[in-house]
Amino acid sequence: MESDFQHCIRCTICVENCPVFRVNPEFPGPKQAGPDTERFRCDEETSLDKWIGLCSQCKRCEVACPYGVDPAEIILREQLTYGEKHFRPLANRLFANNYYLGAFSSALAPLVNTFASLRFIQKIMNVVGLSTYMPFPGFYVHTLRRSWRWKGRRNSSRKVAFFYGCFLNYNRPDIGRGIRDLLASLGLKVVMPKQVCCGLPALGNGDMRTARKFARRNAEILAGYIDKGYDVVYACTSCGHTLTHDYPGILNVPAGKKIAENTYNLNEYIVKLIEEDHIDPEFGPVPLKVAYHIPCHLRASAIGYPAASLFEKIPGLECHVLDDHCCGLSGSYGFKRKNQGTAIKLGRTAAAEVRACDPDYIVSDCGACRMQLGHFADLPVLDPSEIIIRSLIRPAKTTKK
Amino acid sequence: MSGTYDVVIIGGGMSGLMAAIPLAEKGRSVAVISKGDPVCCLSTGCVDLCSKGDDPIGGIESFPDHHPYRLVGVEKVKESFDIFQKIMIETGLPYIGDCHANRKILTPFGTSKTTCLVPKTMKSASCDPDEYIHVISFNGLKDFYPSYITSGHVNSGCSIFDAGVSSTSAIAERFEEEDFLQEFVSWLANLALPEGKIAFPAVLGIRSAMAIFNAITEYLGRDIFEIPTIPPSIPGERLFSSLKNLFLEKGGSLYWGKEIASVEKLNGRIEAVTLSNRGRSTRVQGTLFILATGSFVSGGLYASMDDVRETVFNLETYLPGERENWFNEDFFIPGHTIEKAGIRVDSTLRPLDSEFSNLFVCGSILAFTEVMKYGCGHGTAIATGVAAANICEELL
Numbered sequence: 001m002e003s004d005f006q007h008c009i010r011c012t013i014c015v016e017n018c019p020v021f022r023v024n025p026e027f028p029g030p031k032q033a034g035p036d037t038e039r040f041r042c043d044e045e046t047s048l049d050k051w052i053g054l055c056s057q058c059k060r061c062e063v064a065c066p067y068g069v070d071p072a073e074i075i076l077r078e079q080l081t082y083g084e085k086h087f088r089p090l091a092n093r094l095f096a097n098n099y100y101l102g103a104f105s106s107a108l109a110p111l112v113n114t115f116a117s118l119r120f121i122q123k124i125m126n127v128v129g130l131s132t133y134m135p136f137p138g139f140y141v142h143t144l145r146r147s148w149r150w151k152g153r154r155n156s157s158r159k160v161a162f163f164y165g166c167f168l169n170y171n172r173p174d175i176g177r178g179i180r181d182l183l184a185s186l187g188l189k190v191v192m193p194k195q196v197c198c199g200l201p202a203l204g205n206g207d208m209r210t211a212r213k214f215a216r217r218n219a220e221i222l223a224g225y226i227d228k229g230y231d232v233v234y235a236c237t238s239c240g241h242t243l244t245h246d247y248p249g250i251l252n253v254p255a256g257k258k259i260a261e262n263t264y265n266l267n268e269y270i271v272k273l274i275e276e277d278h279i280d281p282e283f284g285p286v287p288l289k290v291a292y293h294i295p296c297h298l299r300a301s302a303i304g305y306p307a308a309s310l311f312e313k314i315p316g317l318e319c320h321v322l323d324d325h326c327c328g329l330s331g332s333y334g335f336k337r338k339n340q341g342t343a344i345k346l347g348r349t350a351a352a353e354v355r356a357c358d359p360d361y362i363v364s365d366c367g368a369c370r371m372q373l374g375h376f377a378d379l380p381v382l383d384p385s386e387i388i389i390r391s392l393i394r395p396a397k398t399t400k401k
Numbered sequence: 402m403s404g405t406y407d408v409v410i411i412g413g414g415m416s417g418l419m420a421a422i423p424l425a426e427k428g429r430s431v432a433v434i435s436k437g438d439p440v441c442c443l444s445t446g447c448v449d450l451c452s453k454g455d456d457p458i459g460g461i462e463s464f465p466d467h468h469p470y471r472l473v474g475v476e477k478v479k480e481s482f483d484i485f486q487k488i489m490i491e492t493g494l495p496y497i498g499d500c501h502a503n504r505k506i507l508t509p510f511g512t513s514k515t516t517c518l519v520p521k522t523m524k525s526a527s528c529d530p531d532e533y534i535h536v537i538s539f540n541g542l543k544d545f546y547p548s549y550i551t552s553g554h555v556n557s558g559c560s561i562f563d564a565g566v567s568s569t570s571a572i573a574e575r576f577e578e579e580d581f582l583q584e585f586v587s588w589l590a591n592l593a594l595p596e597g598k599i600a601f602p603a604v605l606g607i608r609s610a611m612a613i614f615n616a617i618t619e620y621l622g623r624d625i626f627e628i629p630t631i632p633p634s635i636p637g638e639r640l641f642s643s644l645k646n647l648f649l650e651k652g653g654s655l656y657w658g659k660e661i662a663s664v665e666k667l668n669g670r671i672e673a674v675t676l677s678n679r680g681r682s683t684r685v686q687g688t689l690f691i692l693a694t695g696s697f698v699s700g701g702l703y704a705s706m707d708d709v710r711e712t713v714f715n716l717e718t719y720l721p722g723e724r725e726n727w728f729n730e731d732f733f734i735p736g737h738t739i740e741k742a743g744i745r746v747d748s749t750l751r752p753l754d755s756e757f758s759n760l761f762v763c764g765s766i767l768a769f770t771e772v773m774k775y776g777c778g779h780g781t782a783i784a785t786g787v788a789a790a791n792i793c794e795e796l797l
Binding site (some may be wrong): 021023 | 655681700
């Protein structure tokens with residue numbers, strides 16, 4: 001194990017940072033659920049820690065720990081052990097297989113979208129443990145995968161394999177196409193490798209087998225591209241965290257290290273291209289006021305806030321960076337009925353912070369954060385790429401080298 | 402250019418942020434790299450300047466020459482406290498006090514603590530054993546001991562409120578709810594307490610602490626004050642997040658990370674540092690670097706059985722003799738010799754005997770700080786942090 005729970009000095013900084021602990025007294029907090037209880041866990045024993053599933057895996061405790069203990073990962077291992085030894089509820093099984101669910105829903109998008117909005121269907125969803133406090137995201141027949149058209153150069157010294165992730169593929173293909181256009185406009189060769197779910201939903205729902213299966217498949221494909229000189233670029237910060245942190249870590253897939261070394265956050269990659277003098281784009285004005293909600297998994301990626309650095313270059317853009325609050329949805333966490341109360345409370349708090357800035361738009365790199373905050377703050381939401389596109393492509397041309 | 406900064410500060414605690422904010426305010430591009438939350442979050446949130454005697458500024462005149470306060474200069478220390486107070490007004494969490502007078506606040510054990518600046522919520526703290534105070538606590542709260550407090554105050558009372566939750570952060574979170582606050586103040590009013598101050602554990606909200614404090618004061622029409630709890634410390638967290646958010650507001654860049662994995666050097670200068678990660682490290686380049694990683698608890702210094710190491714740049718570390726001399730016989734007497742350990746610097750905060758010409762050091766990692774002995778926690782952080790900012794500003 002990379003993190004040694006024995007380094008914990010019980011300072012409670014992780015507890016101060018745990019969003020779930022603050023609003024749900026059932027959860028004993030990352031210190032107790034992580035390093036404290038770890039002392040009593042052993043391989044042969046069946047996990048009895050039923051409450052372990054209350055951790056949303058936001059990783060804020062890991063970021064906060066000054067001693068290099070990873071409470072969230074200790075908890076995640078225990079969640080997986082628990083999931084292996086116990087019957088997993090239907091909701092967990094559904095969300096673990098989010099990828100197939102998305103494929104199915106997209107194929108029948110008009111039907112699924114209508115069905116999901118019907119009251120009696122929502123009642124049924126509640127009965128099987130799904131929460132419906134906010135609408136499920138809409139699906140598209142023309143997924144990003146299906147609607148992908150070649151753009152950009154066929155040959156360039158910089159070649160990018162875009163890991164788009166399930167959310168952009170099934171629910172927001174328009175953002176995915178925008179990112180393709182953005183990267184192409186910067187003079188890169190952009191390809192979209194065949195790919196499956198990153199595996200995070202399965203990890204988060206106690207299903208190590210499915211998570212490994214997805215991760216192995218992706219790792220094989222992405223490693224092939226890396227060997228051919230491609231850099232992998234992701235937009236969803238949770239997929240990204242899984243690729244760079246969990247593939248070489250808890251999922252321990254072959255080539256995991258190679259993937260982690262060659263995979264970039266989209267905005268981080270643009271910053272890198274600028275720094276290496278590969279591009280010198282002219283940022284056009286975007287006269288907007290935005291509240292930039294930092295997704296927890298971007299914080300945990302230890303790459304800073306690259307989109308905020310790009311926003312600094314955009315004339316007329318007023319950006320408030322907010323990184324104190326988890327939106328509370330945490331992927332499929334908030335969509336489970338047992339976590340609904342927690343998700344709603346945290347969502348309201350985060351939304352209040354956003355609203356206090358009185359922004360034109362909420363910006364966030366994570367589709368789940370955008371859904372949750374858009375719902376509770378009742379404001380329109382954007383991916384950072386949508387702002388950068390407005391600045392780079394729409395108003396002014398870019399200069400390429 | 403982003404990713405390349407005027408100043409890169411390693412350490413996101415009090416000293417790091419007190420260096421970062423003035424620089425960001427002057428329009429410099431500043432990056433703060435923080436390995437987790439700082440020890441500030443465990444502190445009472447009060448700022449100690451020198452807890453010996455009544456006049457802290459007067460007190461530091463008698464400090465040894467190599468103490469960081471003396472290196473910075475007494476006038477500069479005073480200035481830095483003004484700057485801190487101005488900054489805190491800007492964050493909406495004003496700090497009360499001045500650097501010529503110490504004050505006492507109550508601790509959760511009923512004892513008194515000498516400090517200099519306190520958050521406004523602790524302004525009315527009373528340590529006079531004859532003064533009537535009424536202590537409010539919460540059902541199941543483990544980190545606060547009202548009976549210890551009331552036993553030291555002859556004329557005091559205590560009431561317990563059931564908040565439905567029992568940890569400091571969960572109670573503080575409940576205070577952020579308007580309905581809860583309403584319910585709480587009506588309960589308080591119904592107690593019909595005798596004249597006098599009311600004391601609360603420091604859980605009166607996290608983000609909106611001042612608004613909540615003011616609302617309760619106004620509703621009751623009398624002085625109230627918070628008593629810091631043992632960690633998790635809400636006032637410490639308020640202080641840290643106020644400073645951090647002000648830094649972000651001023652356009653600063655924040656890198657939450659793990660350890661610094663490597664340091665790039667070029668011609669006696671630090672070129673860049675990289676943050677360790679499972680895969681590729683993130684590189685942060687800068688013109689000037691400030692080391693503000695704190696002492697042992699924060700991980701800036703690491704003690705092995707017979708040595709003390711500086712953890713980022715492997716700087717030459719001052720060590721007060723052999724290990725057998727590191728500790729006093731009596732553990733509870735403050736001022737163990739090992740407290741002297743740290744980085745020795747010149748008056749421009751450059752480490753002595755260092756190969757790097759663009760590195761400055763501030764905060765409790767400095768040698769001879771002796772926070773426990775002198776009672777100068779947060780004070781040295783503020784004074785040397787602001788000093789580091791000034792030195793960098795002049796060089797840029």
